[in-house]
Amino acid sequence: MTVQKPRIAIIIGSTREHRFAGKPAQWMLEQVQAHGAFDVELVDLKDYDLPLFNEAASNLYAPSQSPAAIKWQQKLEQFDGYIFVVAEYNHSITGALKNALDQAYTQWMRKPMAAIGYGGVGAARAIEHLRTIGVELQMVPLRNAVHIAAGSFMQVHPMGEDGEMASIEPFIKPASDAMLDELLWWANATMAARRMDKAA
Numbered sequence: 507m508t509v510q511k512p513r514i515a516i517i518i519g520s521t522r523e524h525r526f527a528g529k530p531a532q533w534m535l536e537q538v539q540a541h542g543a544f545d546v547e548l549v550d551l552k553d554y555d556l557p558l559f560n561e562a563a564s565n566l567y568a569p570s571q572s573p574a575a576i577k578w579q580q581k582l583e584q585f586d587g588y589i590f591v592v593a594e595y596n597h598s599i600t601g602a603l604k605n606a607l608d609q610a611y612t613q614w615m616r617k618p619m620a621a622i623g624y625g626g627v628g629a630a631r632a633i634e635h636l637r638t639i640g641v642e643l644q645m646v647p648l649r650n651a652v653h654i655a656a657g658s659f660m661q662v663h664p665m666g667e668d669g670e671m672a673s674i675e676p677f678i679k680p681a682s683d684a685m686l687d688e689l690l691w692w693a694n695a696t697m698a699a700r701r702m703d704k705a706a
Contacts, residue, residue: 512586512693514538515549519603520593526624526663530654531591533671534622534682538589541686544693547585551602554578559608566611575609582613587693588645589685592623594632599639607639616700618646618692620685624663628653646692650685652678 516534520527531548538546555574562568570576582588593600607614619640623629630653637647658674660666 510697511543511545512690512697513584514544514546514587514589514689514693515582515585516546516589516591517603517606518548518550518552518591519606520591520600521552521602522593522600525593527591527593529662529671530622530624530652534589534591534652537679537682538686541683541690543686543690549581551606554581554606556602556606556609559605564608564611565613570609572609578606579610579613582610585617586697587618587620587689588614589620589622589689590636592621592629592632592636594623594625594627594629597631598635599632603636604639607643611643614640614643614645616644616646616696618648618689618696620648620651620689622652622654622682624654624659626656626659628655628659630655646696648685648688648692650681650688652681652685654678 516531516538518527518531535546535548538544554577556578557572557574561570561572565579570579621633621636623633633651640647658677661669661674662671
């Protein structure tokens with residue numbers, strides 16, 4: 507029997523022109539590819555130009571009307587789990603990421619979500635907020651996450667040393683490896699459960 511690899515989206519959660527997100531997103535993509543157990547794709551919120559949420563209700567209760575939201579939902583439907591690239595704005599996630607989360611519901615349900623965050627405290631507060639949102643969307647938030655914090659953050663950020671991600675890899679790769687192993691377990695578990703639901 508052929509085992510289907512989980513399809514994972516790495517979602518870049520910042521749309522700011524001078525964002526830092528591309529650098530950790532590319533590093534995370536390389537880690538997932540090297541892990542070998544997933545099919546993976548970078549998904550950039552910049553490519554979707556989502557309006558502010560203005561639907562009658564969540565698409566759990568009523569179909570969305572915005573063509574941009576429907577396009578976004580169709581993209582999300584292709585995946586079995588998600589890794590969010592998280593910037594911390596004022597102790598939380600970006601407005602763009604919150605809006606993108608709100609623009610879907612059924613596509614998120616019963617799938618695992620992981621995160622790589624960056625900033626002074628490694629986006630720890632933003633990732634905690636993301637986890638609580640994920641619970642409400644009936645996702646499976648993982649315990650493990652990658653936090654690029656403090657000295658490591660300034661080592662790779664353009665306002666610091668602007669070094670290569672490889673220069674901080676010894677500090678963040680163990681967390682990435684643990685997160686991906688956990689993501690694989692939950693992706694396989696939830697894929698099997700969704701298959702059973704569909705068959706029933």
